[in-house]
Amino acid sequence: MPQEPSPAAFFIDLMSHSPENIICSWSGGKDSCFALMQAVRQGHRPVALLNILNENGRISRSHGLPPVILQQQAAALGLPIHLQPSTWADYEQHFTATLAGLREQYQATAAVFGDIDLQPHRDWEEKVCAAAGLRAMLPLWQLERKMLVYRMLEQGIICRIVSCNEQLGEDFLGRLLDDVLIADLEAAGVDVCGENGEFHTVVTDCPLFSTPVNLPAFRKVKHEQYWFLDWQEA
Numbered sequence: 001m002p003q004e005p006s007p008a009a010f011f012i013d014l015m016s017h018s019p020e021n022i023i024c025s026w027s028g029g030k031d032s033c034f035a036l037m038q039a040v041r042q043g044h045r046p047v048a049l050l051n052i053l054n055e056n057g058r059i060s061r062s063h064g065l066p067p068v069i070l071q072q073q074a075a076a077l078g079l080p081i082h083l084q085p086s087t088w089a090d091y092e093q094h095f096t097a098t099l100a101g102l103r104e105q106y107q108a109t110a111a112v113f114g115d116i117d118l119q120p121h122r123d124w125e126e127k128v129c130a131a132a133g134l135r136a137m138l139p140l141w142q143l144e145r146k147m148l149v150y151r152m153l154e155q156g157i158i159c160r161i162v163s164c165n166e167q168l169g170e171d172f173l174g175r176l177l178d179d180v181l182i183a184d185l186e187a188a189g190v191d192v193c194g195e196n197g198e199f200h201t202v203v204t205d206c207p208l209f210s211t212p213v214n215l216p217a218f219r220k221v222k223h224e225q226y227w228f229l230d231w232q233e234a
Helices: 007-011 030-041 067-077 091-106 119-132 145-154 179-187
Strands: 021-025 045-053 081-085 110-112 135-137 158-165 199-205 218-223 226-231
Touching: 021 030, 021 091, 030 045, 030 110, 030 145, 030 199, 045 067, 045 091, 067 081, 081 091, 091 119, 110 119, 119 135, 145 179
Parallel strands: 021 045, 021 110, 045 081, 110 135
Antiparallel strands: 158 199, 158 226, 218 226
């Protein structure tokens, strides 16, 4: 395992701020979960989760998670979740408006995101937060990707791959994130954090959950250049 950085490096984005009521941009995957864990560890108070669904409200954008899984996660966290259907064309408008509504409803002052080092993502998050009257909080920002994945495992995140690109293929779907998978991702020439969109995960347990999430039955389907778990009983 790589040498660990100072634990203080995990909280650079938070240390200069007093505890705040925060909204979490919740994908259901490892990065948003770990970002929330770090924010809570620093004393911030999560008040709501926000997830953007596709236009028919059947699954979440990017990760392809049905509402029943997202709602299980929210219940395990003891938090309300707002599920907002949207087309890609209206994504920013709906995201900003929903953030503003949640800010007012829960007296929030910041929103937490799980992005790591893609500057255009951070720029967009800071833009929509500013428009909604919130501060963007990115506790994982500029951390080394591989070390970050190991820290997630060490701190108790349990997750599986729910979507991946053609380079990985359908055999990676459903696999548990562990040392073996990390090695296989590296062997396949894929970033082990999936920050470039190579794969997405679903968290089934973590220290913030009161109970593990039960995943419905699924099959594997391909949509354009991406493989997804299709949830049959959701």
